[in-house]
Amino acid sequence: MKSLILMLAVISSFMSVAQSIKPNDPLAHTYSIVARDAKTGQMAVAVQSHWFSVGTAVPWGEAGVGVVATQSFVNKSFGIRGLDLLKQGKTPQQALDILLAEDDGREFRQVAILDKAGRVATHTGKSCIDYAGHANGENFSVQANMMLNDEVVPAMEKAWNEFDGLPLAERMIAVLRAAENTGGDIRGKQSAALVVFAAEATTEPWNDKLIDLRVDDSDNPIKEIDRLLKVYRAYDYMNQGDLYVEKNDMKRAMEAYNAAMRMFPKNLEMQYWTAVTLANDKQIEKASEMLQGIYAQDKNWRELTRRLPKVGLLNVSEENLMLLLGEE
Known part of the structure; x- marks a missing residue:
C-alpha cells in the first residue's frame, strides 16, 4: 500500500513538472518577420498562420521603441514585457534573455525582438514543431515553426534582401508570400496581420501606429492583406487630397484624388468626394457629370x-446645387 502511494506521488509530481514545462498558452504555429526600414526608421511585424486571428497574439510594437513577434506556444506577455525592457535601455538580446530565464516553457517558444536601432535577437526553442528555425541580421529577423519543409526560412530571408526597393509594408508582404510559395505552414493558411510603427514616438501616440491591418479568417489571407494594403494606400491619397483642399491647393488635391481613383476606379466613395471637391472648386459641369454616374x-x-451644404461641405449656389442633384 505504501509503495502504491509512493508511486502515485511520484507520478503526480512528474505530471506537475511536465505541465509547468509545456505551456497551456494559445497556439500560433506560424511564420513571421520583424523588420526596420533603414531609410525611414519605421518598424514592422508581418505574420501568417493556419490559426484564427493570429494578429491578436503574435505582433507587438511601439513607435520609437521596437517590435516583437511571439509565436509557437504564444507567451503574449513577451510582447508588452519585451517592449518595456527595451524602454529600460536593454538590448534586444538582454531583453530576450530576461524573458526566457523567467519562463519554464522557453523550449516551446519562438520569439523575435527588434529595437529602433535595428538590432535583433531571436529564439527558437528545441520543442518547437519541425520544421522550425530563424535567420536574422541587421534590421530584420524571419522565423517559422511547423513548416512543411526546411526551405521556408531561407526563402523569407532571400525575399527580404531581394525586395529592398519596396516600401516597408509591401516588402513585408513580399516576405510572407515567399514563405507561402515555398510551402508555408504544414496545415495551410487562415489569418494574417501587418503592423507598421513610426521610427520615433510623437506627442500624438494615436498616430504613431502607421498601418494596422488584420485578416482573421480567409482562404487566402496573404492575398487579402495585400488587397487591404492597396486600399489603405488609396485612402491615404484621399486623405492627402483633403489636406490640399484645406490649403486651397486644388491642383495637388485633384492629383491625389485621381491617384486614388486609378487604384480603385469602381470605388464610389472616392469618386463622390472627388466630385464634391470639383464642385467646391466651381467646376460644376464636371462635378455634375461624375455625380450623375454615381447616382x-x-x-x-x-x-x-442634399445634406452637405448644411454642414459646409458643399459651398455652391442653390441653382448649382440643383444641377449637381440632377434636378435643374
Whole structure:
C-alpha cells in the first residue's frame, strides 16, 4: 500500500513538472518577420498562420521603441514585457534573455525582438514543431515553426534582401508570400496581420501606429492583406487630397484624388468626394457629370449631396446645387 502511494506521488509530481514545462498558452504555429526600414526608421511585424486571428497574439510594437513577434506556444506577455525592457535601455538580446530565464516553457517558444536601432535577437526553442528555425541580421529577423519543409526560412530571408526597393509594408508582404510559395505552414493558411510603427514616438501616440491591418479568417489571407494594403494606400491619397483642399491647393488635391481613383476606379466613395471637391472648386459641369454616374449606381449618394451644404461641405449656389442633384 505504501509503495502504491509512493508511486502515485511520484507520478503526480512528474505530471506537475511536465505541465509547468509545456505551456497551456494559445497556439500560433506560424511564420513571421520583424523588420526596420533603414531609410525611414519605421518598424514592422508581418505574420501568417493556419490559426484564427493570429494578429491578436503574435505582433507587438511601439513607435520609437521596437517590435516583437511571439509565436509557437504564444507567451503574449513577451510582447508588452519585451517592449518595456527595451524602454529600460536593454538590448534586444538582454531583453530576450530576461524573458526566457523567467519562463519554464522557453523550449516551446519562438520569439523575435527588434529595437529602433535595428538590432535583433531571436529564439527558437528545441520543442518547437519541425520544421522550425530563424535567420536574422541587421534590421530584420524571419522565423517559422511547423513548416512543411526546411526551405521556408531561407526563402523569407532571400525575399527580404531581394525586395529592398519596396516600401516597408509591401516588402513585408513580399516576405510572407515567399514563405507561402515555398510551402508555408504544414496545415495551410487562415489569418494574417501587418503592423507598421513610426521610427520615433510623437506627442500624438494615436498616430504613431502607421498601418494596422488584420485578416482573421480567409482562404487566402496573404492575398487579402495585400488587397487591404492597396486600399489603405488609396485612402491615404484621399486623405492627402483633403489636406490640399484645406490649403486651397486644388491642383495637388485633384492629383491625389485621381491617384486614388486609378487604384480603385469602381470605388464610389472616392469618386463622390472627388466630385464634391470639383464642385467646391466651381467646376460644376464636371462635378455634375461624375455625380450623375454615381447616382445611377446608388441613389443614396444624391440624398447625401442634399445634406452637405448644411454642414459646409458643399459651398455652391442653390441653382448649382440643383444641377449637381440632377434636378435643374
